[in-house]
Amino acid sequence: MAKELYPACARCTKMVCHPAIRADETPPFDEMPPFCPMRLHAELIEKTVMEYDKPEVEEFARLASVQEFECYEWAEEGLRTKIPRIEETIQFADKCGYYRLGIAFCTGLRNEARMLTDILENKGFQVVSVCCKAGATAKERIGIKPEQKIRGSVNWESMCNPVFQAEILNAETVDLAIMLGLCVGHDTLFIKYCHVPITGSVT
């Protein structure tokens, strides 16, 4: 039976997509491995690049790439970062002209959320924040059994409510939503329901 082919960049040693060549040369496309997404889904390259013809997408992508340029440098050991992600977030928010930032955080990172709020406020941003337990809805509401509660079967346990977190940040019309430590799955729901630009790159 033929082996199924699907994109597997993580297995690639060719890096045809980012070759070490001069700007006036052409990437060696004939060296793409069989599992290369550029080979398997070639039609999506131009289709997706055309998305950047939308002025708002092009400008956002341009600012993100300028930010990338300001965050990395070539050193003897190779590519390395120059600033922490939190500084990157601040710089990018500045570039985009954002003022009102939202933090959707996990209750386990309450201290970090307060520190992040202090840092962002000191940089001149207004900061809205929502804890994952906001809503105070019992876990039983989503079918969790008593024996599946971390605090024990007889104790109250609020469900994480990433949909509420997302809708709060939507309603507060923040310019950028920052996810801070949301658990796997809860982050997925948050991303699904949040309609403002999101970053998870603060840590």
Ligand code: SF4
């Ligand atoms: S896009 Fe193609 S060349 Fe680039 S890492 Fe993936 S498989 Fe390798």
